[in-house]
Amino acid sequence: MSGRSLFAAAGARNIDVMTRMPCLLADPDPAPGRMWLTNARLFDGTGAPVRPNAAVLVEDGRIARIGDAAEPAPEGAAVVDLAGRTLLPGLIDAHAHLFAEPPSPAEGAEPLWPGVGAHLLAAGLRETLRRGFTTVRDVGSYGDEVVTARQAMRYGAFRGPRVLTCGRIVSASAPGGRFFDGMYREADGPDEVRKAVREQVRRGADFVKVMTTGARSVELEDPAPAQLTRAEIAALVDEAHRLGYRVAAHAEGIDGTELAIRLGVDTIEHGMYLARRPDLLDAMAESGQVLVPTLSCYYGVAGIDSRAGGEAASWTPPLVELALRNLEEAGRTLTAARAAGVPIALGHDWQPFSDAGIELRRMVHHGLSAHEALLAATATGARALGLADRLGTVRVGTLADLVVLDADPLTDPAAVGDPERTWLVLQLGAPVAGTALGPGQVGSTRAAISASARTAADSRPVTHTSAAHNGARPVSGTVVTPGCA
Numbered sequence: 001m002s003g004r005s006l007f008a009a010a011g012a013r014n015i016d017v018m019t020r021m022p023c024l025l026a027d028p029d030p031a032p033g034r035m036w037l038t039n040a041r042l043f044d045g046t047g048a049p050v051r052p053n054a055a056v057l058v059e060d061g062r063i064a065r066i067g068d069a070a071e072p073a074p075e076g077a078a079v080v081d082l083a084g085r086t087l088l089p090g091l092i093d094a095h096a097h098l099f100a101e102p103p104s105p106a107e108g109a110e111p112l113w114p115g116v117g118a119h120l121l122a123a124g125l126r127e128t129l130r131r132g133f134t135t136v137r138d139v140g141s142y143g144d145e146v147v148t149a150r151q152a153m154r155y156g157a158f159r160g161p162r163v164l165t166c167g168r169i170v171s172a173s174a175p176g177g178r179f180f181d182g183m184y185r186e187a188d189g190p191d192e193v194r195k196a197v198r199e200q201v202r203r204g205a206d207f208v209k210v211m212t213t214g215a216r217s218v219e220l221e222d223p224a225p226a227q228l229t230r231a232e233i234a235a236l237v238d239e240a241h242r243l244g245y246r247v248a249a250h251a252e253g254i255d256g257t258e259l260a261i262r263l264g265v266d267t268i269e270h271g272m273y274l275a276r277r278p279d280l281l282d283a284m285a286e287s288g289q290v291l292v293p294t295l296s297c298y299y300g301v302a303g304i305d306s307r308a309g310g311e312a313a314s315w316t317p318p319l320v321e322l323a324l325r326n327l328e329e330a331g332r333t334l335t336a337a338r339a340a341g342v343p344i345a346l347g348h349d350w351q352p353f354s355d356a357g358i359e360l361r362r363m364v365h366h367g368l369s370a371h372e373a374l375l376a377a378t379a380t381g382a383r384a385l386g387l388a389d390r391l392g393t394v395r396v397g398t399l400a401d402l403v404v405l406d407a408d409p410l411t412d413p414a415a416v417g418d419p420e421r422t423w424l425v426l427q428l429g430a431p432v433a434g435t436a437l438g439p440g441q442v443g444s445t446r447a448a449i450s451a452s453a454r455t456a457a458d459s460r461p462v463t464h465t466s467a468a469h470n471g472a473r474p475v476s477g478t479v480v481t482p483g484c485a
Contacts, residue, residue, distance in 0.1 A: 022147075022204045023135075023164040024390075026154035030061020030400075031429035034077035039069045040087035041408070045378040045393035050410065056087065058400040061428035065396065082404055085423055088374065089392050090134030090401030091416065092381030093356040095269055095292045095347025098138040098146045098163065100124050121145050122152070125160030127354040130433040131417045132403040132425055136353070137385055138165040139209050139248060139269065142182040147204050159432050162401075164385055166209035166248065167200035170236060172227045175220035176211065184211075190235035193228070197239040207386070208240040209248045210265070213256035216322050217301060217315075223252035226259050237263050246386050248292075252326075254280075261289060267384050269347065270294050272330040274337065281340040290384040291342050293334050294349035295362040298327035331366040338368060345384040346377040357417015370410045377416065400429040404436070 035058040042054035044066075057065040057074055065074075073079045100120030102112055128136060138146050150163045168185035170193060171177055177184040187196040197208050212233060214221030221227075228236075240247045241264070248267045249260035257271055261280050267290045268274075274281055274291070284291065299305070301315050301323035315323070337344055346363065348356035363373040382392025390399050404424040407415035415421045424434035431437060 021164075021206050022150065023162050023206045026150050027162060028153070028156070028159070028428060028430070031058075031426075032060055034059045034064070034074060035426075035429060036073040036077040036079050037087060037402075037404075038073070038079060038081055039084055040082040040404075041084060042066070042394060043086060043088040043374060043378075043409070044395065045089045045375060046395065047375065047379070050086070052084075054087070056394060056402075058402075058426070058429045061400050061430075063394055063396055063398050063400055066394065080424075082423075086405045086408055087394070088403050088405065088409070089378040089382075089394055089398075090403055090425070090427070091132045091356070091377045092135045092137075092346065092385065092392060093128075093133050093348050093353070093359075093377075094137045094267070094290075094345040094381045094384045095139050095294050095349045096136045096353045096356070097349065097351075098125070098136065098141045098149075098165075098353055101351055118145055118148060121149050122158050122160070124352060124354050125149060125153070125163070126158060127352075127419075128356070129159060129161050129425060129427070130419050130422065131354055131357060132405070132422045132433075133161055133354075133356055133417070134401040134403070134425065134427055135162040135381070135385070135387075135391055136164070136356075137207075137248075137347075138163055139250075139347075139349075140166060140169045140180070140183045142180075159427065164206035165204070166207055167203040167205035168196075169209045169211060169250070170196045170200070171211040172232070174211070174214060174227055176215050176218045179218050179220075188232075190231050193232045193236045194239040197236055197243070197245075201243060201245065205245070207246040207248060207266075208236065209250065209269075210236050210260075211250045212260045212265075213250065213252045215250065216252060216326060217297075217319065219316055219319055224255065225253060226256035228256070228259075230259055230263070233259050234263050237265060261287075265289065266386070267292055267345070270297075270330075271337075272298075272326050272333055275329065275332040275335070278336065278340065281337055281342055284337075285341040285343075288343060288383075290345050290380060291333075291337050292345045292347035292384060293330055293337075293363070294347045294359075295327070295330055295334070295366060296359045297349040298323045298330055299362065300350040302327060334363065335367040338372065343380050343383060344368070344372070344376050345381045346373070355417065357414075360416050361413050364413050370413045373413060374409060374416070400426055402426040404434065406435070 038055040040054045042051040053069040055067045055069050146165050153160050171184045171186050173186045177186045185196045187193045211227050213227050214223045237247050246266040249265040251257035251260045251268050251271050254273050269292050271291050302320050346359050348359040360373045379392040382388045405415050406421045406423045409416050422434050424436045425432050
């Protein structure tokens with residue numbers, strides 16, 4: 001079967017596998033009842049222009065109707081006046097490594113206990129949700145902390161984003177397996193690669209990730225040649241798609257990137273040299289394969305911090321030099337992919353993973369419009385995950401994962417992911433975070449949200465104003481999540 005046929009077959013089977021995707025099984029219960037979000041500037045993720053004076057009815061955790069602010073509130077609905085704020089789909093980070101950087105105790109201080117990392121990861125997930133990212137795709141992490149955290153969220157221990165994970169990254173025997181011990185599943189030969197795919201399904205993976213090339217973060221690896229053979233990659237894609245799972249390919253050098261594209265993987269992670277091969281970009285556009293550019297990883301390895309004006313690089317000098325070159329290549333590829341019509345999704349690929357909003361600003365800096373970058377963080381992100389029918393857009397029937405920003409992200413992209421300007425986050429219709437909830441509230445009720453919103457609305461005109469003019473509404477940087485402090 002050709003790569004194109006495999007790709008199409010996976011799409012046909014995706015409906016079946018979604019009923020047992022661990023990320024969806026772990027979703028919290030949808031909020032019962034009705035909520036009328038009115039006086040909104042609606043960015044719906046469909047590609048349409050922002051719609052002023054919009055209203056959205058949320059019912060039992062889904063979008064039930066999209067209307068106009070002039071309409072009366074539906075019967076029995078709690079009314080939340082957004083006072084001209086921007087309403088958009090919950091944000092999606094399509095490329096995250098979900099682990100927490102542990103602190104380094106001072107000399108003589110108590111050593112860290114083994115379980116501390118799990119608590120730090122939970123704190124990072126709560127912060128991610130607080131910043132408006134309601135879905136995150138984990139493309140490789142250490143040990144079992146991510147699946148453990150997801151199970152804890154499923155049973156109500158804390159609130160965080162929806163988490164998709166690949167389990168272990170499938171790789172050939174390579175230096176990266178030693179550098180990232182506990183993150184890789186090394187496999188050699190087509191049969192062993194098929195077994196590795198099945199093992200990830202057994203572990204509860206939502207998709208499969210493969211290293212088609214080496215990594216620019218490993219000094220012993222050369223990303224130029226393909227890391228797996230054509231037969232090995234073909235076996236992996238065939239096995240994953242046969243079982244109904246999507247495939248993400250770490251792809252840097254052209255040789256491995258071309259194999260990944262020709263053999264029908266679903267998403268290309270990094271792909272920084274694709275501007276050199278317009279034919280491959282055209283092939284991606286034709287098949288609908290998604291590019292996840294991950295600009296922030298190059299900034300990180302190179303020691304560039306656009307917020308602080310620069311920071312000392314901690315990586316080896318050759319890797320820093322390579323990262324600087326790769327950033328230039330990635331910028332050119334982003335522009336070329338946009339021109340070719342390749343779907344582009346946002347992926348942060350750096351730490352802290354909760355700070356994914358900076359990737360959107362970097363995508364704008366490197367050539368996307370703010371509208372295109374928002375689509376990358378919503379609709380195209382959902383498409384990359386195979387969940388476009390449920391996430392990424394505000395349409396009738398989609399899940400009510402929503403974000404309300406106290407700014408216009410089309411003119412101020414820095415508002416995306418800013419917790420001080422994230423006014424409200426809804427997860428399946430439930431208010432779970434945002435400054436509108438006020439300080440000291442845990443598991444805030446819809447009535448409290450509505451009261452807070454109306455107080456703010458009474459203090460200013462319906463047309464949108466900046467976060468500096470919010471009248472009497474409470475402002476808090478506190479993480480507010482039902483069931484936790």
